[in-house]
Amino acid sequence: MQVHELAPDQNQRGMTVITGASTGIGRGLAIELARRGEFVALLARRQNLLEEVAASICAAGGRAIVRPCDVTDRAQVLAAFEELERKRGPIERVIANAGGGYKVPSERLSGADVEAMLAVNLVGAVHCVEAALPGMLARGRGHLVFMGSLAGEVGLPQAAAYSAAKAAVARLGEGLRVDLQPRGIDVTVLMPGFVRTRDRRKRRPFEMPLARATARMTDTILDRRPICRFPWTLVALLAVAAILPTRLRDALLRRTGKRAVRSRG
Ligand SMILES: NC(=O)c1ccc[n+]([C@@H]2O[C@H](COP(=O)([O-])OP(=O)(O)OC[C@H]3O[C@@H](n4cnc5c(N)ncnc54)[C@H](OP(=O)(O)O)[C@@H]3O)[C@@H](O)[C@H]2O)c1
Structure with a gap:
């Protein structure tokens, strides 16, 4: 596979690799980071969509290159x-955003569902760490960004596998941060609530528009802050839920959570 050069290389700071950049949040982050001057490398499986994203970045005066890649395949x-x-020179930052999940009624949950969600959300992110970290450690600088979710903070009804995968991503990022920060590598875990990445018939609870969510996450990324949890309303509700008696919390989740798992988040 070729690297598609869509802009001259004036890269001073080192590039930002973004996985899952063909659609949704990854696409939004790529566009926003490029708008703020970052040189972005766009990865996902669908090359035609990546090239559309890169073309719009370059048309707006930004710098982007495209590299098709399946993050579940280590090689x-x-x-x-x-x-x-x-x-194109050193990778300064990796945003392991590729991921997602789907609703599975608990009585039909299988190992295959869990494997599929872990493969892209967790193992895919670890493949990126394996690929980028040796160079970062050699240079004594770098930034790893992981895409968790507020869904990883509580076991959501019919989304137990997705919640488990996102909880694992958050713990992965935390563990790596403790180890790597003294060696010059910053680690950020992004934990958004629902983000409106496409038109849906129904709004999901506290859903945030994509542009606002990506601006918020881009601020966190460029400031190299360790964590970003939003929107505050959902964060506050989760904090209250955490101190409720377990049976009461489960009953509330059962009632209100069903709407919340009609798709990813
Ligand atoms: N939207 C939300 O409400 C929300 C909330 C919290 C967290 N998140 C997380 O944010 C991330 C992006 O989600 P999204 O809502 O933007 O979903 P999306 O639009 O479906 O984007 C998923 C991206 O991941 C890529 N991808 C999927 N499997 C891949 C693989 N095996 N290898 C490489 N790329 C792969 C897809 O591209 P290709 O198909 O072209 O490969 C696509 O670019 C996910 O990790 C998701 O769990 C989303």
Whole structure:
């Protein structure tokens, strides 16, 4: 596979690799980071969509390159990162955003569902760490960004596997931060609530428009803050839920949570 050069390389700061940049939040983060001057490398499986994102970034005066890659395939990830660094210089930051999940009624939950959600959300992120971290450690600087979710803070009805995968991503990021911060590597865990990435018939609880969510996450990323949890209303509700008696909390989740798991989040 080729690296598609869509802009001249004036890269001073090192590039930001964003996985899952073909649609949704990853696309939004790529556009916003490029608008603020970052040189972005866009990864996902659908090359045609990545090229549309890169073209719109370049048309607006930003810098972007495209590299198709399936993050669940370790060899593909290692090859993509190696090629990007060889051709375009050091990777300063990786945003392991590729991911998602789906609703599974608990009585039908299978190992295959859990494996599929862990493969893209957790193992895919670890492949990116494996590929980028040696260079970052050698340079004594770098930034790893993980895409968790507020869904990882509580076991959501019919989304137990997705909640488990996102809880694992958050713990992964925390553990790496403790180890790596003294060695010059910053780690950020993004924990959004529902973000409106496409038109849906029904709004999900406290859903945030994509542009607002990506601006918020971009601020956190560029400031290299350790964590970003939003919207505050949902964060506050989760804090209250955490101190409720478990049976009461479960009953509330059962009643109100059903709407919340009609799709990813
Ligand atoms: N939207 C929300 O409400 C919300 C809330 C909290 C957290 N999140 C998290 O935010 C991230 C982005 O979600 P989104 O809502 O923007 O969903 P989305 O629009 O479906 O985007 C998912 C992205 O991941 C890519 N992807 C999926 N599997 C991949 C694989 N095996 N290898 C490489 N790329 C892969 C997809 O591209 P290709 O199909 O082209 O590969 C796509 O670019 C996910 O981790 C999600 O769990 C979303």
